[in-house]
Amino acid sequence: MNLQVSAQSLIFGIFVGGLYGLAAVGLSLVFGVMKMLNVAHGELLMLGGYVTFWFFSLYHIDPFLSLLPSAFVLFLIGMGLYKGLFSPLAKLHEEVKIKNSLLIGFGLSLVFHNLAIRLWTADERSVSVFYSGWGFSLFGLRFPFIRLAGLVLATIVILALQQFLTKTYFGKAIRATTENWESAALMGINIEKTSMVSFALGAALAAMAGTIVSVGYAIHPAMGLEWTLKALIVVVLAGLGNIGGAFVAGVLLGGVESVSALFVGPYMEVVGLVIFLLVLELRPQGLFGKRSE
Amino acid sequence: MLEIERINVSYGDLQVLWDVFFEVKKEEIVALIGPNSAGKTTTLKTVSGLLRPFAGEIRFEGLAMGNMPIHKRVEMGISLVPEGRGLFPGMSTLENLELGAFTAKGRNCKEETLEQVYQLFPILKKRKKQAAGTLSGGEQQMLAIGRGLMSKPKLLLFDEPSWGLSPLLSKVIYEVIGEINHSGVTILLIEQNVRMALQLAKRAYVIENGRIVKHGDGRNMLNDQHIREVYLGTESV
Ligand SMILES: Nc1ncnc2c1ncn2[C@@H]1O[C@H](COP(=O)(O)OP(=O)(O)OP(=O)(O)O)[C@@H](O)[C@H]1O
Numbered sequence: 001m002n003l004q005v006s007a008q009s010l011i012f013g014i015f016v017g018g019l020y021g022l023a024a025v026g027l028s029l030v031f032g033v034m035k036m037l038n039v040a041h042g043e044l045l046m047l048g049g050y051v052t053f054w055f056f057s058l059y060h061i062d063p064f065l066s067l068l069p070s071a072f073v074l075f076l077i078g079m080g081l082y083k084g085l086f087s088p089l090a091k092l093h094e095e096v097k098i099k100n101s102l103l104i105g106f107g108l109s110l111v112f113h114n115l116a117i118r119l120w121t122a123d124e125r126s127v128s129v130f131y132s133g134w135g136f137s138l139f140g141l142r143f144p145f146i147r148l149a150g151l152v153l154a155t156i157v158i159l160a161l162q163q164f165l166t167k168t169y170f171g172k173a174i175r176a177t178t179e180n181w182e183s184a185a186l187m188g189i190n191i192e193k194t195s196m197v198s199f200a201l202g203a204a205l206a207a208m209a210g211t212i213v214s215v216g217y218a219i220h221p222a223m224g225l226e227w228t229l230k231a232l233i234v235v236v237l238a239g240l241g242n243i244g245g246a247f248v249a250g251v252l253l254g255g256v257e258s259v260s261a262l263f264v265g266p267y268m269e270v271v272g273l274v275i276f277l278l279v280l281e282l283r284p285q286g287l288f289g290k291r292s293e
Numbered sequence: 294m295l296e297i298e299r300i301n302v303s304y305g306d307l308q309v310l311w312d313v314f315f316e317v318k319k320e321e322i323v324a325l326i327g328p329n330s331a332g333k334t335t336t337l338k339t340v341s342g343l344l345r346p347f348a349g350e351i352r353f354e355g356l357a358m359g360n361m362p363i364h365k366r367v368e369m370g371i372s373l374v375p376e377g378r379g380l381f382p383g384m385s386t387l388e389n390l391e392l393g394a395f396t397a398k399g400r401n402c403k404e405e406t407l408e409q410v411y412q413l414f415p416i417l418k419k420r421k422k423q424a425a426g427t428l429s430g431g432e433q434q435m436l437a438i439g440r441g442l443m444s445k446p447k448l449l450l451f452d453e454p455s456w457g458l459s460p461l462l463s464k465v466i467y468e469v470i471g472e473i474n475h476s477g478v479t480i481l482l483i484e485q486n487v488r489m490a491l492q493l494a495k496r497a498y499v500i501e502n503g504r505i506v507k508h509g510d511g512r513n514m515l516n517d518q519h520i521r522e523v524y525l526g527t528e529s530v
């Protein structure tokens with residue numbers, strides 16, 4: 001095994017890992033505010049990818065330019081899903097709420113999966129732009145332009161989210177609701193509205209990840225579950241609600257998976273899950289999380 | 294200003310308040326006292342909207358609050374300093390205070406109110422960058438009170454403000470509550486430390502097993518036979 005190959009794998013792993021991070025922050029945001037796991041998060045990511053694919057094949061819009069439009073479409077879909085399906089759960093008791101939200105999530109993921117097969121067939125799709133082949137080499141290592149751009153965009157989006165959550169009033173309201181929703185309500189924060197916007201924002205973040213996946217990689221109707229799992233692993237690694245941590249943990253997971261693929265081949269997926277279990281067992285607050293009191 | 298008309302409240306099947314009634318007039322300090330589990334916290338939670346009565350009505354400035362959501366009540370001028378403080382532990386002292394001013398009214402005069410809060414509790418200014426969860430117990434209570442003031446409330450509800458504090462600190466907190474009242478804010482206070490509460494309050498209500506059993510003038514209550522026996526642990530005058 002030579003160093004060159006390992007280094008190249010690591011670089012590709014980091015590119016993918018940035019997307020794991022982006023997928024995870026949305027999931028984490030929604031979980032934080034609503035205290036329920038959206039198991040259809042990966043399907044929202046898939047939809048975001050197809051929206052970009054559609055914009056590209058129907059209107060020839062550059063996929064990187066459709067990052068925001070695709071996010072906007074999923075933001076609206078997210079609002080609709082929240083209003084129609086998740087909002088009524090808020091009034092239920094904790095246990096029933098968690099159970100029902102999982103059922104709704106699984107139901108949604110099946111619906112979206114089949115809808116995608118209907119609309120776009122089960123084939124793998126990828127947006128192939130004229131600059132697909134561009135890139136450069138450094139120390140004999142290959143840096144494809146579209147993947148590098150994907151990582152840069154993911155980083156920018158996460159930094160912007162970080163700024164939004166720490167600098168704006170609404171962002172602070174989201175963090176306050178995450179920490180203690182009753183106290184947040186007592187500050188005059190409208191919890192229903194905050195939950196809706198957070199859910200929609202989570203969907204928009206998933207869409208942006210999906211957009212980047214559709215250019216540098218490939219999308220297909222069954223990809224959702226895989227991405228939900230990746231996002232979940234990253235959220236657990238980083239510690240819930242830790243946005244910056246999620247990005248780092250995503251990059252870490254991507255790097256580890258990719259390098260371990262050299263040794264264990266197709267079992268690299270298992271490596272992620274093993275790390276997931278180890279962290280749950282040994283450091284349930286996450287790698288970067290503080291132990292909660 | 295606040296009229297509670299025979300409210301009944303339950304947690305699921307378990308009823309804990311029975312026909313609870315009381316009134317708080319403008320610029321008064323009213324104390325609600327009672328033993329553990331009497332339903333004091335439940336009463337304040339119902340006033341602030343965290344719980345809904347299944348019978349009875351709550352009126353604020355003449356307006357029935359029925360199913361009004363929590364945040365609307367804050368906008369109307371009701372602010373709760375909750376039991377156990379309810380801070381946002383991972384957020385800084387300043388962020389906690391800023392969130393207190395989340396309503397439009399609070400935001401309009403945020404800087405001014407912030408200065409006033411820093412004047413009441415200078416230590417909060419020193420701690421403004423520090424995470425609320427890392428403050429001492431006394432500082433946390435000051436922050437909770439300061440945060441409650443940031444919305445410019447007309448009515449401030451306190452759930453055991455001296456909880457977990459030394460006698461000296463409790464005295465400081467009580468002096469501040471008096472000052473807040475002097476500045477024109479109406480106050481409804483729950484307290485375990487009955488003597489302190491009755492000295493401060495103009496009027497008081499006693500709640501036992503979810504029912505109001507007695508009410509009257511704060512100072513007179515201090516001399517009441519039942520109160521002395523049960524809450525003050527003294528019999529002779
Ligand atoms: N979330 C809840 N679910 C079920 N029962 C509850 C809940 N909260 C309080 N209770 C019950 O309601 C009754 C009144 O509780 P409450 O907290 O209002 O009392 P309190 O007067 O504030 O007591 P303390 O002085 O201990 O704070 C108690 O019997 C308590 O066990």
Ligand SMILES: [Mg+2]
Nearest residue numbers: 333334335376
């Ligand atoms: Mg209580």
